């Protein structure tokens with residue numbers, strides 16, 4: 326019983342921040358949730374002037390997938406009532422990281 330529990334907890338944690346997300350779904354989520362403030366892709370012409378675009382964020386030297394996941398799990402104060410699931414966070418992180426190459 327104890328072993329099963331330990332295994333289950335291990336799976337839970339190993340599946341969180343490091344889970345490979347789906348960048349295409351992350352792109353959709355970004356358009357839905359983030360585009361009112363951030364420029365999230367090349368088709369988008371306008372967003373809030375003071376907010377970093379996802380390209381800038383993606384190219385930031387300090388950016389790590391883990392750091393980004395942690396940041397999104399605890400949304401920034403200005404963001405309205407947004408609670409993302411772990412899967413959504415993984416997808417968004419995968420999308421933002423994919424912008425690095427662009």
Ligand code: HEC
Nearest residue numbers: 355358359361362363376377382396401402403404405417
């Ligand atoms: C209501 C406007 C708003 C929305 C919506 C919003 N953001 Fe932000 N975001 C900001 C502002 C303003 C900042 C900079 C200030 C701060 O960090 O609190 C920021 C900062 C960030 C940063 C850190 C940038 C850096 O240089 O450190 C990330 C990453 C980020 N947002 C991701 C997202 C993602 C992903 C979404 C959608 C799920 C999102 N934001 C939706 C306004 C918003």
